[in-house]
Every structure is written in structure tokens, then in C-alpha cells.
Amino acid sequence: MKVKEKKIIKKKLEEIGKSVVEQAKNHKVPYLRIPSRTTNNIVFDPKSLCYVIGNKTIMRSAGNIRHVKPMAQMLKVASFCKDLVEEELKHETKRGLYYISESWGEKLKFDEQPESDNIIEDIEAMIGEPRENFHIIPNPGGAVYGDLTLKFKNPSGKMMKINCLQTADGQTIGPRMSEAEIVECNAKRVIAIETSGMYNRFMEENAHKKFNAILVNLEGQATRATRRLIKRLNEIKKLPVYIFTDGDPWGLHIAMVIMAGSAKSAHINKMLATPSAKWIGVTATDIKKYKLRSDKLKDVDLKRIKELKKDPRYRSDKRLLEELKTWEEIKKKAEQQALLKYGLRYVVDEYFPAKLKEMEKK
Amino acid sequence: MKVKEKKIIKKKLEEIGKSVVEQAKNHKVPYLRIPSRTTNNIVFDPKSLCYVIGNKTIMRSAGNIRHVKPMAQMLKVASFCKDLVEEELKHETKRGLYYISESWGEKLKFDEQPESDNIIEDIEAMIGEPRENFHIIPNPGGAVYGDLTLKFKNPSGKMMKINCLQTADGQTIGPRMSEAEIVECNAKRVIAIETSGMYNRFMEENAHKKFNAILVNLEGQATRATRRLIKRLNEIKKLPVYIFTDGDPWGLHIAMVIMAGSAKSAHINKMLATPSAKWIGVTATDIKKYKLRSDKLKDVDLKRIKELKKDPRYRSDKRLLEELKTWEEIKKKAEQQALLKYGLRYVVDEYFPAKLKEMEKK
Amino acid sequence: MKKEDKAKTAKDMALEQRAISVAEFFEKNRHLLGFDNPSKALLTVVKEAVDNSLDACEEANILPEIEVEIKELEENRYKITVEDNGPGILRDQIPRIFAKLLYGSKFHRLRQSRGQQGIGISASVLYAQLTTGHPAIIYSKPNKNGKVHVFHLKIDILKNEPEILKEDLIESGIKHPTGTKISIIIEGKYIQRYHSPYEYIKQTAIVNPWAHIKYKSPTGEVFDFPRAVNKLSKRPKEIKPHPYGVELGILIRMLKSTKSRNISAFLQNEFSRVGANSAEEICRLAGIDLTRKPQSLTHEEQEKLLKAMQRVKLMRPPTDCLSPIGEELLREGLSKEINAEFITTITRDPSVYRGIPFQIEAGIAYGGELKKNEETGEQAKLMRFANKIPLLYDPSGCAITKAVSSIRWRRYGLEQSGNALPRGPVIILVHIASAWVPYTSESKEAIANYPEIIKEIKLAVQECARRMLMYIRKQTRVKRETQRLSIFENYIPLIIENAKELAGIKTKIDIQPIIEKVVKKDLVAHESKGKENN
């Protein structure tokens, strides 16, 4: 993170404290306004095709018995994060923060982690920055492979440069990786893959060369860091993004979260979502067409499909809606690796090129 | 993997087929002898302090109705793996193999993944090699950080060299990493850490310099690749290994699996276990001494402790046995990050040095 | 070939036909009367005798003094003696009351009483005679200054008539100025658990707080259940049947046997709630002339009359045939026997099923000593009563259990799994008073599932439960309010301090005015919210 950004974040945090102090100086009962993150303030933005936060705010007031404690805790957390940002190299996890709170004394310490998690999200919403920017980091997860050169400070603060082909089993994507400076990028597209098994297949079959692509291993639901890196490659380097998941409504939704963000993180979706990304498959149609080994959709799957059909993110995409309906009709799901029935190379030599052609035509 | 090793593996696999062919040629009903992996053939080896497989074997015979199908499948799997080894750069996951079996026709395809998994373990036991060596690889997991230079072929087969400080958020440990050639190693010890949060803390606090150590992120129960890399650093570079886990019987057992292997993988424990590794904590005694925020041990935890107390791996280590008893007495568990109540630096500046001193005295 | 093996003709069969006496019938079917097994038989005898004593005392307006003694004579053989201070029984009535089944004063009238059918006590005599061969011994003193009649009685089973083994007139034998004593020897079994005589008498004492009962158990312990009030509950009056509850067969019989000269008089004299206007309206609807002789109606007209009687608008039947315990007396009864921190009781207005008036009373006792068992998460105890008699057997078949279990107890702050009784430190009491209690069997163990009855029970118990919930809430509220103040005093300084730290500002800020504002505002808001919730 550059020095300028660091200053911005610090200032944004300090503003919270200042507003309280100002009110108190005037003997007013101090309160804070926080953008509401409840469902009735999450709206679908048809332009960006993702959920964003609306205009409603909630008040957290020192005059409300249920607010006083979390309000004091929020100011303390913000204060702690300001210190982390100041030190630049220090980061903590949400779980770590929860434990650190114990050093704040009986009155301020958190009894349950959901309490501190909630306050972190409130701060995100107030200052409009993902928590990584005030150094509360998620666990790393996901990996990247391809001809991409990045520059960053390593965890001990040393400036480094690395090419993402220079790895035995993948470069983990954490908070430093996701914000690293893109020094050089010789690829034409990003291919994000749900499972490690298929990601390995792609690497070993030289898919990065074949498709002139950067390969991203999502390892299931993509972490925020992975989504952020994908977004930056898309935004800065204008690379189109293709997402390849298991063939079930959950896989499709993994793609959807990359494309449109999640409802839960509506307050920072703008920083994370890649609206132009495209879902390659495995589609419900693929299951039929390629006669893939499949399991029956369970009740929970069918229920999920029903929910998704009502979701505006899907309602606005005819193709995805059609696929959801096809699932309801065939009542089957298949994993990516089911394509291996045609041999190890088939997925890279036949399936993926065909799908890519189909997508790029559109 | 070097060319010589590749040949050895190939030969070991071929031997299986040859034995069957020889018998058939003489009109005998062919059978295979497989080291038994059932509990009554897993014995504790007090010398290596780990479970190893005993002398019992089971027979899989073409004359037994229940054996014919798995026997045919085993020969097919071995044959397939031989091809993977031949191609050198090709690896597959257990799940992938299960799907690939579909291309072998109705008779040979696996109906459930546990069937193919079982056959892979049988082959491991028969040829005495972990499955990574015949290219059936686990998902990657875990990461390494420190002044360690490794040489390997990257997934696309290009020879690479990397220093493990040269990473933003960690180098993932997969099958290629775990077997990479150790070119240079300037550390004096290995510190393996259970959680990503604490691992990040150690990296950011420059623990690798402070303790002259290579830091390993276990991400919970260590993967086989991680255990293999730790063992190689210990064996080849003679580095002592210290394991730092959450303070509960499950954390202790994470350490134990690194030290002594698991019962389930008794047939290949010799390739994976690091008997000289030492568990640093968080011990039950630490929970008392450092007054850590703790949860009550649940029934399932207490049951686990009872089991562990009967386990010979613990019975042979007075210190661990004492800790188990202490847990039963205090009935509490604590996470590593609970140490953060003393501030961010405390764990690296105070706790860990003290523990290390204590361990190295012994 | 013997005669039995031959095919029988109608003639053969006719020779075998015989009338069966009702005593024979119940001798063979004694489980129907509560004599299924030895332990239940012992309880049934106590119950029938005590019920009769209470009924007699109340009819005579005497505060009951009842002594019960159970003595073990040999293994499985018990002597049960029950003595009361009731009005006694006239000499001539004694044999038939105690030694003839289906004889009594309570069957033919519509009025609440414990006994209903004139079976209970004579069935006990029958059972004694069947199992031990011993006669029942009855002492009765109907006159303050008179002597005591003593009878040794058995039943002539084949005739269902009393058999007097011995009769005597003696000076003493009854403690009180007037009274009755019965002594019966049966085969039985004494148990100490839920279905024990002790439990029966204790529950009886709860719903009859005007009664003083002494009980001497087979183990020699003496229990005294003192009187809590010196007032009997309201005496019930006899009423006539209500047109809505009558059936065609009964109506035809009444039409035939009435002394009224015409239909109009018949309707007004024989039914409750029918006046001249209603009678006219009924006849108009039925198309029958008011002046017709009741005996002259054709079958078709009888049916029309019944339909008309049930279609016309009438007041509900009078309810002074009922004698509820009353909210206050029920509370006294509960407080006297149960050490709880909160007790509430309710007497609902009378209601009607099948034309028969009934009335539900309920009570809940919460907390106090009952909390001792709280940790075990035990089920609440449900005490069931009908016409002031405890029902100890067959809870699962009973409308009371059904009604209480069907309440959503979580709404009232108690745990409940599925459709079971709630769990918690609670005793729930339900009493149904009725001119005719619809038992599921003659052994009077459970109430039949009439929807009207279930509805009333639910309403009564829910009201008690609501009051209990309010009590629990109030307890919690008081505790909470003192906590609120200290929360503000603790956290507002922390808010200011951390805000300063965060903003990097060191100015001194006076916190006191803010705290004062906050506390004042909070109190107002909280109170008005409290009101809304009630």
C-alpha cells in the first residue's frame, strides 16, 4: 500500500473519533451514523449488476442502553486499527482482534467473536474501505499461476518481485498479493477454477500457454483477496475473466459472487466485484450434453435454485436463468472433474476451447 | 523427482502385474498379497515412536467372489498410475482418479470414491511408496516462509529456483514443493504453526530472523506434503522442528501426527513422520500459567483425551501424558491467538523464547 | 354323542336363554369399576368411601371431618375404615345403599355431586365379598340423640339385592353427633408412589379446603390435613334438562309419562329455560297445537317437536346446579398443601356441552419448593379433578391432559417438547365441575374429549399461565432496572476516552452533563415501552 493511501485510511478512521468528541464538547449525547447493512438497505444496482448498500443509516447512540457498550468497543477497535495502519507492516485476523480485546479490560472485551466481527463490518461501511485496508486480514486462500510479474513488500517488509510461473505448487493469494503492483502481465485473459484438482490439471496441461491465460485457483468460494486480485487484473490490465466451476447451483453462485459480489458484503462490493466476468460452466446443459457422471440434486440444492431464481443478479441474466431452470428439470449435478471420463487432456483440448469460443462469440 | 526414482516406482508397479501373469500362465488362480492395513496389523514401534505396519498380509484372490472386481480394478489403477509416472509431469487427485475410472467401462468404474481411495492405499502398502510418488496427489495446503532456496520443476515442467522469502503471502506446499531439491538453507530450526493468524503474526514480527527459523503454516491438520517437507528439512538439513498449536487435545494431536504419523497411514509413516519434532504448546499448563481466555472442554474433547491417554504414542511420553491429565483436570481449552491478550509482540518476544528455552534445555 | 355336540335348533337355544343380574355382570367385569388390580382396588375403595362422605356432609351443610384408616391384616389383605361426621343414613336405606348396585340418589337428577351412578360403594362391597368373603360393616347414627345402627352386609349376586348377615343397635361406635362409618376387608396391595392413597387424600384436601381429613397409613404413620377455611363451597341445586341436550328417545319417554295436560305445560314444566313464549314458538315451529295432549303425538310429530326444541332460541341452562370450588378457596387449598412462591387460580363462567352445564377451574403454582427439581428439567405436575375428586389414573386418555398439552407453553416461558406437558417448577391444577361428568369409563379415571370442554380448559389454564408469565417477568424487570443505570455510568466515559484517543485529541471533556441527560431520557423511554408491552 502506498503512503498516500495509508494517510487516507488513517484520516477516515480519525473522523469517527472526531465526530464523537465534537458532540461531547457541546454536551450533546454523542451518536454515530452507520450505513445500515440490514437486508432492507441492500439494493441491487442494475448498472453494476451487483448488490450495493442503500442510503439508510442506523444510529448508534450513547443514550441507548443497548448501544453504549458496542459504541465504546467500536471506537476502541477503530483506534487499534489506526495503530496497525500506522505501523504499516502489522496485520491481524478477525479472530486475533477478538482475542486482543481481552487486553482492553473486562468492560471492553468481546464476549463472542460475532460481536467484534460485526463492528469490523460497521467500520468498513462507515469509511467505505474493505477491512484489509485497515489491516484486519482474512486467512489466505486461493492461488495464482501464469506469466504475471508482481512487486510487493514481503511479510517482513522487504520489497520483492516475483513471476507467478516461479512456483512449485502455486503462490498463495493473501492481502499483500492481492494489492501487489502489477509490473508485467503477458496474458490475455484470466481463468478462475473452483477446485484444486482441476487447477492442477490446467497447469499440467499448460493451459496458461494454450489460452494465454493467468490461472487462478479459487479453492471453492473465492476469498476476498482472490476476488480483489481478479478485479485488479480485470480493471488495470483489462483482462476478460472466465470462471470454471462445478456443475451445481453452488458452483454457479461461486461465479456469481466474483461477478456481482455477495449480499453480505454489499457495502464494499464495488471494491471486490468484477461485473464483466463470465461463467464458463460446468452448466446444466453441459451435464446433459457431455453425459457427465452426476448425483441427484438434493432438496437443499433445489431449494437453493429456487432462491437463486428470485435473486435479481440472476433475473437480469437470461442465460443463467435458463441454466437454473435446466437444473430443476434434469435434477442432477456434476463436478468439474467428471469431465475426466474423456481422458486427462480432453478438458483443456476440447471442452474448454469449445466453451471459450461460445462465450467470446456472445 | 529424479529419473532414477521414476524407474524404481515404475518397476515396483510392474511387479504387481507380473506376479499375476506368472500365476495365470501356470493355470493357477491368481492372487495378490497385500500388507494388511486393518487395526490389528498396525503396531507401535517404540524405536521410531510411530505406528508402523506389521507382517500380516491379506490375500486378494481371483477365486473369491468379493475379490474379483476390486482385484481387476487395482490392476487397472496401477496400470494408469504407471502411465502417469511415465509422463512425469502428469498428476491426478484421488477424486480425479475416481472420475477417470468412468472411462474404463461399466465393469471397472468405481461406484463410490471410497472404493478407489482404498485401492490407492493398498498400492501404497504393496510397493511401500506414498501415493505422491505414483502421482496421485493430495490438494495443496500449508505454506512455508524463510531463508530457504529450493529447486524444482514448475507445473509446466520448467526448472525453477525460488527463495522462500520471495513471497507476498506464502508459498503453497504441494507435491512438487515437498520433493523440491534443497539448494540452500540458512536457518537453524523449523517452526510449524497451526493457524494462519499466528503464522502471519510470526512472519510480521520477523520471527524467522529472531529464531533463525523456517516458518511453516500447517493450516490445521498438516497435509502429507507439509509433513514430507518438514521431514526432509529435519533429515537432510538436520534442523530441529518445533510445533506450535492451539491449546486443546486436537492441537496436541496435530503435533503428534507430525511427530509419529497417523494410524491410518501406518504403511507409509516412515516416509512422513519426524520423530524428533517437539510440541511447544499451547500446553494445558500454559492455559493455567498465562490465564488464557478459554472455552470449556466439551464431552467430545474429554472423550478424545481419554482415547489419547491409551494411545502408545502418548504413553511413551511422560510430558504429553501429564498435559493430557492437566486438561482433564482444568477442563479448559485455549487457542494460540489467546496469547494476543498480552499484545501483538508478546508471543514472539516473550512466550515463544521462554518455551523454546525450556524445550532446548530438555 | 352328547347333547352339546348336536346341532342345536331354535328350541334348544331358547332353553339356554337367561337374564343376567347387574351384580353378576359387574362381578365378571370389575375392571370397569376400577378393580383391575390389587393396588388400584385398594385406592378405589378409599376413594368411593371418602367421596360418599364428602357428598353427604356437603348435602347436610356440615363441615366434613373424615378419618381414613388402612390396616394390613395379612399379606395382600387390608381393612379399610372410613368414618365421617355426616348426617348418617336411615336404618331402612342402609342395606340397599351399600349392597345393591345401581341404587342411589344421584343418577336421576341433574346436579353436581361426586358420585353419579350409585355403583361405587356397593361395588367395593362386592369386591370385598368376592376376594375375602367378608361382609362390609356399616355404622350409622342419623340422630344426635339416637343410637348407632350396625349392619353386616353382603350382596346376593344373582338377584342384585342386599343380604343382611347381622343387624344391631348399639350405644357407641360413631365419634360425632351424627355420622357414618364403613369398614371393608379386601385383597389389595399398598403402594407408596403416585397412585397411593396418600396422594389421593392430599389432592382431595387441596380441592376440598373446608374438609379436615386424617389418614392413618398401613405403616402406621398418621397424616393430618387440616381445614383451611370454615366455609363450604356453594351448594348446587337440581335443575331440569335443557331442550338442547335432550334426545329423541328420552323425549318420547317424557311425553308418555308426563302429568302435564298439554304440550305447552309439558314444555314449561319438564324443561329448564322454557317459558310460555318459548313453548308457543316451539309448537309453532313444529306445527303442533299448543293444547294437544302430550301422549297423543304421532312419531312424526315427536320428531318435529324435538327439531323445533333444538332450533328455537333459548337461554343457556341454569348453572346453579354447579358447585365450583371458587378461586379463593382453590387458592387456599393449594397454598395449604404446596409451598410455592406464586399461586394463581381461576374459575371460569359456566359453559355447556350436549346441553349439560359444566364449569372449569384451574390453578398454577410456581417456584419456591418446586424449584428444587428444576435442574432435572422435570415435567410439570398436572393434577386433574372432576367434581372435586382427584383423577389419578389414565392421564393420557384424559381431555384435561390433552388440553393442557396442546397449549404452546413456550409463550408462557416454560420449556415444552412437542405436544407434551411443559417442563419447569410448576404444578398445574384443573377441575371440571359438571352436573354430569363425561367420564370415559365407570371407574372415573379420565374425561372424554368434548371440544367444548377442551376449549374451556385451555382458556382457564392459559389465563393462569399468563398471570404466571407476568409474575416471572416482573421479577426479572426489577432486577434489570438497577442494572441499566450502572451500564451508562460505565460506558459513557469509555466512549469519550476512546473517541479522543482515536481522534488524537487531548481536550478535557466534562462527562457528567451527558450522563445526566442520558439517564433521564432512558428512564422515560423505558417506562413508556414497558407499558406498551403489557
Next chain:
Amino acid sequence: MKKEDKAKTAKDMALEQRAISVAEFFEKNRHLLGFDNPSKALLTVVKEAVDNSLDACEEANILPEIEVEIKELEENRYKITVEDNGPGILRDQIPRIFAKLLYGSKFHRLRQSRGQQGIGISASVLYAQLTTGHPAIIYSKPNKNGKVHVFHLKIDILKNEPEILKEDLIESGIKHPTGTKISIIIEGKYIQRYHSPYEYIKQTAIVNPWAHIKYKSPTGEVFDFPRAVNKLSKRPKEIKPHPYGVELGILIRMLKSTKSRNISAFLQNEFSRVGANSAEEICRLAGIDLTRKPQSLTHEEQEKLLKAMQRVKLMRPPTDCLSPIGEELLREGLSKEINAEFITTITRDPSVYRGIPFQIEAGIAYGGELKKNEETGEQAKLMRFANKIPLLYDPSGCAITKAVSSIRWRRYGLEQSGNALPRGPVIILVHIASAWVPYTSESKEAIANYPEIIKEIKLAVQECARRMLMYIRKQTRVKRETQRLSIFENYIPLIIENAKELAGIKTKIDIQPIIEKVVKKDLVAHESKGKENN
């Protein structure tokens, strides 16, 4: 103050005492006789009439021909007509049999019959009269060449005596040479589900395969249940009571009324299984002289006699008072009405409870059409019978359900959760035949829980279940053996082929000799293992 409000004296109360007729009693307590609600009432009337017809036919050794018709007259009003080809009833007996409660031939004797107490059919007449006011109409033809008696009957409730509204002698009205027909109009409700008259008649047809029953339903459908065999089941004989089952009260009554001159004769004449030796032994044990007059015994001696009677060793009571259906006839009955692939039945040896003989029969029908419901995992159907009558109500209170549910059905290859009935394509039938069936109530819905009875039921059903399991196993075995061969033939070539591929060897290998060896060895091994398993 009205009289009612005054405290009553013993004298006041005496005036109120009255005897209650048994008809009045059951009029008020009609739920005890199966008239709880309109749909059950309809079924009860059909049941009582059909039971009487079957009993009469069998006593007269006539193969039953029974016609049942239910006709809807208006909403909730039905006319039920049942006609049989039995021996008919003599003119003089007709009124009391149909219009007096507790009158009949079956109460006083120990012998298996459907009716027991002489209540059922007259209760139906009572119910008709109560709900619709209509008399019952009876046709009876006791002589082949005679005329038909017609009676219109009601019950005089207050006296429990018949009231004859009309009597006639006509030429026709009965189809068969002799027979009885009854026609009753009641308020009722017709349902088509489990408790329907159809279900009752179908189950009756199963356990009475010698009966031919025709049924015309209210919707006009006609069902014919043809006869499966032309032979009645064994006729039961009347027996005397067994000393083990007698109670003191009964013994005292017998001693008093016997015509025997001395105790020895008394014991031998009035009880079964007592000969001269046993009588002597009893008297010796009791310390009573053999020659004493029965009437002369003191109470103490009576008690001693009873104890001696129950201590002496005696044969079990004779069991020819029982009339089981028989294994074969029961199988015929099941096959005729149920399309299953496997049916097995068993008749156990007679046994005794409380000195009363009884006998259990059971059957299981498995598979075939019953498999239609298999996917739903439905509970097995349990058909309960007592003295050849189907029991449709109150399964949960019944010893049969209890016994069948307590069997560990998983051992017999059926799913079962907890202590419920098993699930699967199965019908389980249990029949208890007894000289006196211990019903839990007069409405004859469920059998009381005697341990002796439960034990016998379990043994009978378990034996049937064992046979069913053997059948299921055999079916599976045959299927399995043909599969084994093809497995070897499929996989051995694959083993060789893949081994060659793995070894990288191309030699040609002759597989046939290996397959032959394998198949031979496998067959031997498999057979010997199969034997071990049995």
C-alpha cells in the same frame, strides 16, 4: 328458602334414593357399548347383528349365509338390515333377546362364542330408539315349514323390559328355510376408511372362511365375500370352571347353592379336572372332612378350601370349550381376500390365564400386491381378532398390538423404529380364542394385557415371522447364485488383461481353465457356508 337450599337430614336424603334400571344406566353410558359417535355406532350395529348371526348358525351347524344392507334414509339416518340362514328364534324368546339388556345364553357358560354378555344387540335397539325413536323390526322363522314371526320392539327403559309395539305372523320375509332378519334405523355416519363396515365385513370373511357374506353399501355397491371352505370349524363345548380360576366369593356362592350332598361330590361335580383323588387331596390339605355338607362350612373353612384347591396339582382345564379357526382354514381365509405371494398361519396349543383357557392363532401375509406400497415404507397392517370377531378400534390399548410391537422385527428382516409395528409389505393377523375374552371394555375393542396372553401371541407371531424370513431368504439365495457365475466370467478376463498391460507383457494366456477352477471351488465353498448359516 326453597327446600333444595336447606341442609338435608338423613331423612331428606332417604326420600331421594331410587333404584336405577340397567337400561337407564347404559342409555346414559352408551359410549361404554361402542356408541361413542355416529360412525362408530353404525359399525357397532352391523357388528352385533353379524356376530349374532354367525354364532347362531354355528351352534345350529349351518354354513352361514348372511346378507348385510346399509341404506341411507336421510342425512345421518341409516337403516341397517341383517338377514341370516340360522335356526331362527322361537316366538317367546324374541322380545327379550332383542329388547332386554343383560339377557342371553352366553354369559353363564364357559365356552367360546362371539357374544358374551347379552348386551350387544339389545343395546343397538336401545340406541335406535334413543336417536330415531324407531322400533327394531325382527323377522324369525324357526321352522322350515312354519310361518315368519314379525315383531316391532322397543325397550321399556325404566324397567329394562321389552315393549311389543306390534306382532304378526306372515308367510314370507325370510329367504332361507329357517333364519332371522333384523332391521334397525339409527342416527349414524357412514365412513369409507379403516373403520368402515366394509373393512369389518372383509376381516370377518377372512376368519370365517366357511361363511358367505353379501354386503350392500349405502352407495349402492354390492360386495360378495364367497365361502372358501364347506366345513365349519370345530364346535366348542361348555366346560365347568377350573379350581385355579375361582375366587372366594364365587366359591362361597357355589357352596351355598350346590345340590351335591358332600364336599367330595361338590368338588367333582362343579369343577373340571377334579376326580375322586384330587377331591380327597384337597380336603386333606384344607383339613375338612370329605363328607361334610357343602352348606355347613364356616367362613374360615371356606377360605382354607379355596387355598387347598389352588395348591393341589391338577391338569389344565379342558380346552374343547375352544373353537380355533385352524391353521388351514385361516390360510384359506387369508388367501381368498389377500393377494400375497407368501402366506403362513399357525394355531398354538391352548393355554390358560386366570384359570380360563385361551388359544392364539396367527398369520402373516407377505409380498405380492402388498408390495405396491413398499416404497412409502408403510407400517405393516395388523388385523386383530377375538373369538372370530375383528377388532377395529383402540389398537394402541390392545395386548395384541403390544405383543406384536415388542417383537424385534429386524431379526425377521423387517424395518422397525422403536417399539412400533414393523414396516414392510406385510399383513399380520392375530386371533385369540377364549371361553372368556378379557376385553378392556364392554364395547369389545381391545384385549387386556395378561402376561400369559402376550407371551402366547409373541410365540405365535414369531413363528410365522421365522417362516416368512426363511421364505425371503430363499428367494434372495436363488437370485444370488445365478449372479455369482456371471461375476467370475466377467472379471477374471479383466484381471488377466490388466495384469498384462501393467506388466507390459503380451503373451497369450488361456483363461478358461482358471475360470473353471474358480467356479468349482466357489460353489463348494458357498454351499458349505450357506449350510452353516441356516
